[in-house]
Amino acid sequence: MEWGVLLRASDSLTEEIERVRQSALSEIDSVRDAPGLDSFRIKYLSRKGAIARLFDELRNAPASERPVLGKKLNELRSSIQLIFQQKEASLGSLSDRKAPSIDLTLPGRQRWVGTKHPLTQTLEEIRRIFLGMGFRIASGPEIEDDYHNFEALNFSPDHPARDMQDTFFITEKVLLRTHTSPVQIRVMESQKPPVRVIIPGRVYRNEAISARSYCLFHQVEGLYVDRGVTFSELKGTLVSFARQFYGSKIEYRFRPSYFPFTEPSAEMDITCFLCSGKGCRVCKYTGWLEILGCGMVHPAVYRFVGYDPESCTGFAFGMGVDRIAMLRYGIDDIRILYENDIRFLRQF
Ligand code: PHE
Secondary structure (H helix, E strand, C coil), X not given: CHHHHHHHHHHHHHXXXXXXXXXXXXXXXXXXXXXXXXXXXXXXXXXXXXXXXXXXXHCCCCCCCHHHHHHHHHHHHHHHHHHHHHXXXXXXXXXXXXXCCXXXXXXXXXXXXXXXXXXXHHHHXXXXXXXXXXXXXXXXXXXXXXXXXXXXXXXXXXXXHHHHCCCCECCCCXXXXXXXCHHHHHHHHHCCXXXXXXXXXXXXXXXXXXXXXXXXXXXXXXXXXXXXXXXXXXXXXXXXXXXXXXXXXXXXXXXXEEECCEEEEEEEEEECCCCCCCCCCCXXXXXXXXXXXXXXXXHHHHHHHCCCCCCCXXXXXXEEHHHHHHHHHCCCCHHHHHCCCHHXXXXX
């Protein structure tokens, strides 16, 4: 009878030890943090924990069984202490890494490489071609006086052509230049012939803003003055430019025109490079694109700058860079060139 009871007692303690071992082993796996580990410690290893309770029960076991059960219990305690310490170490190394936590699965930061503005690219190409033909670069102020913007360019005070250039006046005699031609005057004022310059720059006009015109745009002016410069040199220079810029296959034509500061004056057209002259929306079904204004420098201009109109001859031309860039890149609204929209600019 006694044996049976004792047997049951020791059996149940052995079972109990195994149950505690199994549950500790499975619970330790789900411990993820310090509070979790602490609950584990309290549940199993504290003075009122599962192992302490089993040692208490050991006192009720028959003396002959105690050594074996005690050994089993000691073994259980050390193995639970071991898994506890291992867990503690692995959680510790996790929290060590926490400070500068690096998530290696995150996509990297992309560095955007900047691009040149389409106007800059167009200007650079124009500059390159004229530098190759022996021109140098000149520049002048964007805030001009009436004398350089109009008077010295042979616009008399009541000249009707002044109206064509919708001017932003700052005072009665000071204005935002409406074209780059005033720099022709400044260059000739400051040096004797021969002169061979191109003048890229911003110009301003007080026009209604639309897809086709903006209050500011860019021009490249050209000026070549020497002795005996002829109209055929004007044509030769501009045709050479157009073939280098638009392609060797283009056809061209010069139409008579009028500017107060050139005589004779002309406008240069090239065959539309989008439709090869067949006619399309861009060339308004004419097959031709107007690309610049030009002419032989008017003798009156030489008198204003102190050049001798009897011995000097030369030519000048001016082209709109924005229009050229728009044609070149298929841009249908001039305003987008000035909005600095990164989605637009990134395309170039
Ligand atoms: N300045 C003129 C314009 O803005 C263009 C031009 C320049 C014409 C030089 C002839 C010679 O329209």
